[in-house]
Each structure stands twice: as structure tokens, then as C-alpha cells.
Amino acid sequence: MFDVDQYLKAIGFAGQPRPDAETLRTLHKGHLMAIPYDSSWNAERGISIWRDVDIDVDAVFDDIVIGGRGGNCYELNGLFRRLLDEIGFDTAVLSAGIRQVDGTFGPDLEHVFNRVELDGRTWLADVGFVGPSYLEPLVLSDDEQPQFGSRFRIARQDDYRVVERKPQTGDWQPVYRFRPQARDFQEWSGDQRELVEFAQQLVGAGTVIRGRAFDTGQMILIGRRYLEVDNGHDAMRVLVEQDELDRVVRTILRADR
Template identity: 30%
Template sequence: MIVDRKQLKPEVVAYLERISYNGPIDNSVATLTALQNCHVHTIPYENLDIINRVPLSLEIPYLFDKMVTRRRGGYCFELNALFGWLLTELGFTVTNYFARFWRDETQTPPKRRHHILQVQAEGKPYLCDVGVGGIAPQSPILLSENIVHEQMDEAYQLERDSFFGWVLLERKKGEWSRLYTFTEEPQLPQDFIMTSYWCENAQGSIFVSTPMAAIRTDKGRNTIAGEEFRIFTAEGVQAFTPNTQAEYAEALRKYFGIVIHV
């Protein structure tokens, strides 16, 4: 059933406008796919509040104000919390999970480091995630084994492991490697608070040491690694480091839509 936008809460309409979603409002796979794709192209992954020692909150009103009203971004615990809220408001059934994030790890990572979503659409479960700072699925992944999901020049598939549960694999240079793993243990919103607090404050957390940002674009993606901005397109990578605070603020606005005052 397609829902009239006039029946939606003003906050939901504002969120849809924030991610530039103009399609139908229903519980189809097509709508879920379009919503996720719009999200990763409009709301950036970023940890600038952590770097600047601004305390985070995972409460929905705070996240809405930050990412919709103030047009900022966030990291997985913020992004997927708010996206999950949006999907729930639109009538999808959403379940929150923790995941182990394996990319760039040389040892087994801790389980409770990444927030992901399982979303029901057309009677089937899909993995949805708008909270990865690097390359990750920009469309939902059907929760089924050994189906290769080609997404532009990327590919993903799920397999099962007797201990780690579901394994999301990414294809890199013709080889499959783990992106993250997860089990189907439902989590409540408050279950993510302690982990997020650790990520914000622990000396060993990657989030406190260097600025990070990423967003999909029509031509590729834009990222920040430390002080360096990287603009990825089919033609290659343009990398530069702003020389002044004013140049840094302008690059944030231009490439991520983030406005800061200097």
C-alpha cells in the first residue's frame, strides 16, 4: 500500500527531503533500496564531533537535529539508529544487531563494534547499513547464502559460519574477504550506548585519533583521512590538504555538505 506523504509526520517528511527521496512510500524492496541509496549519497559518515570532544547522544531527537536539521553526519551508531527510526516510521519492521567489523583487522575483532539493521521487505529479511566509513553495500542485501550481489563495480555475498554467524563478504581484486560478521540477536537502542561511549572516549578507539568522513557521490565517493581530502571518480583520485581553517571549512561544505563556522 502506497502512503500519502500528507499522512506522514513532519519530521519524517523533513528526513525524506534531507535525503532527496521523492519516490513512493510503501514497504517494497524497491523503496527500501532507493531509501538506502539516497541516504548514503546525502548524509555523510563522519566523526568530527568526537574529534572536537562534543559529547554524542543516541536519542532520536538529538540525532534528528544533528543530521536532518543541522545537516551533519555521524558514525554507525548514529546513522543506523536514525535510519532505523525512519524505516520504522515508514512501516518497515526493523531489528537492530551488533556486528564484528573485520576489514583491516589482523586478529579477531570484538563483536560489539558496529551497528547494523535487519529490515523486512515483501516478507523477506534484508541487511541494511548506512554506517560504514569505507566502501560498503549501498543497497540492501537479502539475508540468504551464496548470492552474489553486484552493485556497480562492487560485489558482496553472505555465507554462514558455525561460530560467527552471518558473514558479509566483499570482493576485492577478484578475492572474497570478510567485511563484517553478525548473529541474529536483537538489540535494544540502549544496548548501543556503552559501546558508543567507548568509541568516543577510549584511548584505543580509532575514532578519537584522526578525522574521518565519507560520502557516496554520483561520480564515486569523497573521503577524509586525517587532514587529507580524497575525491574518487572513474578518472582516478584527487587528493589535497587544505592549508587554512577557512579552506578546510569550505572543503567540508563543498564535498560533504557540512557547514562549520571558523
């Protein structure tokens, strides 16, 4: 059963939460550090990955916050949105197409995250994306926004906005693109041929994605490809040995850092 106090304790938040920018930043980063992303739970859903995008908050809370399993984008961001609503933030649902390896973007409804209206500004809050991405919410603005050694900006592309990241070395790279208008969960129902075809590719590939943030960066495991981002420095390697892979998985899922 959803419980604000239990939730705050689980993500390491102390004190009285208030609907302000400082609280939003602290909750966002704390959530990413405390609760992992884990796509292994998608395997049982098959091509119906987005079937339950409008989550049963109480059941998912019991599974993830109390039970300790990781979650996918709409589970983690759905829980976080409920937490923000309970505290008094003004939230809405957004969706995005994630940049693929070939440089294209996935379907618009592929990824589910949150919008927060606060102090006359729009913020992006996303605790359900494995990364590399932002540890603290981004303001929907053309300005560059530095975070923990990386820089972020939100570029305009026709009627889309594109979140872009620049590490310490290297060029700007898109993370995902989105439209800033709020989404309705009904948009995920009905004939979603593009989304189903995309899900078939994901399920067919069978690649498990896991990730967790730490104080200055993120651990990202896609199959056997392990990326660690620390203060804006990206270090990628392939985990060939099973023992090393198992150790990294344990570290991500249990926060043994």
C-alpha cells in the first residue's frame, strides 16, 4: 500500500518535504540512487510491455519500494509522480522516443516520464531512464544546464524537444525526444502498431538493461556492455567473464557501492 513516509525513508529523504525546487532535486537524485532500473521484469510481459502503463500504484509500491525489486520507466516514474502529487507538486505525464544505436528515435510513446510545473517554470523529472542522463530535474529551457561533470541542453527539433548531453570529452549526443504537451494514458491503448513492432524487436533481442545512480554518476548495464559515468567521464567496457557480470548486476540491484 502506497505510503509517503515509507517512500521517503526508502530513498533517503529526511525532513519535511515541500513542493519546491530543492525538494524536487533531492527527491529525484535520491530516487535514482536508491531504486534501480531493471528491465528483466519486462520479459514476462512479452510484447505487451506498455499494457499496464497506468500502474496499480499500491501493487507496484509493494513490489518495488517495499519488496526491493527494480522497475521499468512507467513503474518508477508512476510511483514518483504519485509521491510528488502527495507532496503538493503539479505534475503531468510525458512520453519520449529514445535515441537508438543507429541515431534514429524510438516511437513517441516508448518512454514514460514526468513534467512538473513549479515557480512559473516547467521541469523534466525522470527517475525511470537508465541513462546516461540527468540525475536532477532539468528546466525546460534553451540554456545549458551542468550536472556532475556533464552538461545538458534541450534543443528544438520541429515540434519536438530533444534532451542532449555532453560528457567531459566528446560531442553533444541526443538522449531522447519528446513533445512538452501532457499525455493521456488512453493514448497507449487501441491500435499501437508502431509500439507493438518496436516491442517485438526488444523482446526478440532479449537484452536486459539495468542501471542505478550514485552520488556523482551512473552505472549502466546493457546486456554485457557496462558504462560507468563518473563526474562526466564515460568509461565503457564489455564484461566477458560471468563472475564480473554477476558482480556488477549485484552492485546495481543492491547498491553495494
